[in-house]
Amino acid sequence: MSESTWKRVLEGKIREDWGREIDVFETQIELRKKSKVEEKLFAEARLRRGVYGQRYDNGQRHDGEKTQTLTFPTGDLTKGPSTAWDAPGMMRIKLPMGRVSSQQLEVMCELAEEYSDQILHVTTRQDIQLHFVHIEDTPNLMRRLAAVGITTREACGNSVRNITACPLVGVCNDESFDVSPYANAMMFFxxxxxxxxxxxxxxxxxxSGCKTNPCGLVNFHDLGCIAATRTVNGEVKRGFEVYVGGGLGxxxxxxxxLEEFCPEEELFPLTQAVCRVFARLGEKDNRSRARIKFLVKKLGIEEFKRLTLEERAKLRPDERWTNFLDNLAITExxxxKPPSKLPAGPHSAEFEAWRRTNVQPQRQEGYSVATVTMPLGDFTPDQGRAIADIARRYTGDSMRATVDQNWIFRxxxxxxLVKLHAELAAIGLGEPGSDRIGDVTSCPGTxxxxxxxSSSRGLAGELRKRLAVEQPAAVDKLHIKCSGCFNSCGQHHVADLGFLGVSRAVNNRRVPHFQLVVGGQLQNNxxxxxLALGAIPSKRVPDAxxxxxxxxxxxxxxxxxxxAFVERVGKKEIKALIEDLSHVPPYEQDPSYYSDWGDPREYTIGDIGVGECAGEVVSFVQFGLQKSELEVFEAQVLLDEGKNDDAATRAYRAMLEAARALAKEKNANLGEEPEEIVREFKQHWVETKLFWDPFAGAKFAQYLFKAHEEAGGKTHSKESAHQLVEEAQLFVDAAHQAHTRIGTALP
Amino acid sequence: MIEKIQLKLFTKDDVPVEGYVPVFHRWIRERVLDELLIDVVDYSHVADGPHVVLIGHEVDYALDRGRGKLGLLFVHKRGPRPERLSHALARAVKAALLLEAEKGAEHPLQFRSDALLIRVADRLNAPNTDATYERLLPGLKRDLEALFGAGKFEIKRVGTTREPFTVEVKAEGAAPLAELVKRLSVS
Known part of the structure; x- marks a missing residue:
């Protein structure tokens, strides 16, 4: 009996292209273990599968007294620059619009139990993250997600990340229209x-479905789309206000x-054009200035717009731009259950407190949105399964993760409502206080x-505890957000009270601090x-x-x-209120200042590693050439298995991949048809003698042309398949050389 | 061979466990366990879950309040698989005894020896089904007999098919952990 594997068990349940991508990634893992894939290329390939690094993955950890080496079993093998192979990492699961079905949630709970540390974490961008995951577990983890319709592709890395949306779309009173089908289609596009x-x-x-509420947070995104309508000749036309170049950090x-009103049928081509301009002109060398906001600032919005429209005019028409418009109900x-009224009270004090803060009426009468307050965005698999059951009993498959790291039932x-709250309370999730001061948001931090x-989660946890007591109504409505560093994943800039982790040296020791940022605005997206008001020692932040x-x-x-209060009173006076809190006593007098919240080790910044948010700059050509190499490898495996025709097909595909990667550099509109690829490759690379061996001339190019002519019409013997695989390998090598020769390869 | 086995040793009393964050940090610093330990995570804000977790390369040790019962959860993740239940149990009991020995702790821990939870977090090879129970039962019985003595314990399968394969073991009148660990080391 053959050994049971997830690949076999899930056969037929995974979209073919997704399954193939995961197989390729698994092959990349095996090749990297044999050092057959270059470190940086593998790092970016892994990031684009959502497999992220984690603290201490350079094999060093400060234990409070000294830095110790973490001696992992695989020794020097790495999964990226200074990233130990065996070091636990983070798996980011992108959930477009934060939308999750009960079945999907249950699978994520299984994965947390089997591959992670038994905790699921909701992020500030509507993703789920699992921590402490081993890289070799990730292909199966991805397969199990893919089988329920979730891909982790491009959850990290230099690509389009999760597409977020206001979690109330479709049920909100203020929206122009439900943006869900647009966001969903754009994600797949x-x-x-x-x-x-x-x-x-x-x-x-x-x-975002509207301009005024905070939920979509369009203002700090690279690209933001706000639903808008226009009446043209008596007909209401849907479109979007499109913004570009926002960002925190x-x-x-x-x-x-960028566009005051982009008609719905123009949204995808406009977005595609923006992406092309960013890919072409965006900074590649200086990683700290490579986000699109810097490009927009450098060019000015008018020039950026001109370039975008120029690019738009060049785009090859794509039926996916508008196909989805025929089925906008797909996300409906x-x-x-039928609408109903809340039974007359009296209800318990716990329920009333929860209802006040965690329930809001929908546009549809008789229905409400109920928010589940997730402390620091964390929940257990048992809680997750219970949430899935609650959804099945009360709402159907309709839940969303929110940017406030909570969970909502629509x-x-x-x-x-009373029964639903009782069931949430039974699993420890019946707390009130959603969207209130105690519902502190935080990135993972240290x-x-x-x-x-600094420990943003430690601080957020401490603030949650202290703010759990009843607050004056005005104070209760405030928002606190914490980021562990300037990258601002905690989105502290838009909170009433934001905190950003920094460190300060005091008497030759490091002291964790948080920069206080006051007066941000969540409203209006x-x-x-x-405004930054100065740094406060971590341990004095609650007092501040x-x-x-x-x-x-x-x-x-x-x-x-x-x-408005901060603006009226003035920065100087606000700062004076907390000035004395910035004092740090000597270590001998109070060592507690010298460690962070939730971490008793003496504080150090020595554990800061090289971040992977910026990914590795790897061009489309490099990825394409790597893909072609993987195809050759697969062809060799098939050849060994005696599958001659399959091996020959793979070998041909390897050459096509390599040719396409090169040809795409010369023609951004290049499609995927083999005929077109071969033609363009011939025109731009062979006839120009760029793909030209000093000794063999066009010999290697001929391998592709011959394989293309024979494709599909020939039965291969072991010998002929073997020859084709050999030729494919030579072709791919020649493609690498040609690419290097024209100087577009990165060092 | 047992894949991804998890064992939970329950505490006698339910006490706050946040104070064990520094204890686990010290375990890493002083290399208290003969294995690669990486970090400590505090999830005490989560109801009924792993509250303080000592993350290792092969094994995580969590002071876990799953289902409202506090205990030490031993989570084998990778590396050489424990050949038998008793090998995993020996490591879990060793960690429990070390925790009991943390006399400076504000809330000392004491572990029961008469109850045990065994879980296999591997739905591919050990789904929570009758078939898995029948397949694993002989091995479990053999090891538990060596520990508690024949006929001195009960095994009960718990949880739904959505959950990992889980059994609860009850052994009335079992010897203290310090005694059991000796039996484990010779079994």
């Missing part, structure tokens, strides 16, 4: 698209208006992130960013929060927002 493979950095897209920038959700019939400077909220509560005028 851009997934693996040729035009998003050569970015210098990542690219994040967000959708150390240089936060508001997105700029239907309630499981379409809860109002009459079920817990698991290689770039973390993260409409404006707060206490003083600032107290001052706001006592001195606010009317319905003044915190942002």
């Amino acid at each position: 851009l997934l693996g698209h040729d035009d998003v493979q050569s970015f210098g950095r990542k690219f994040k897209i967000a959708f 150390s240089v936060p920038q508001n997105a700029q208006l 959700e239907k309630p499981l 379409w809860v019939s109002d009459g079920d 817990d698991t992130c290689k770039l973390g400077i 993260g409409g404006s960013y707060g 929060v206490s003083r600032l909220t107290k001052a706001y509560n006592e001195r606010r005028q009317g319905e003044e927002t915190f942002k």
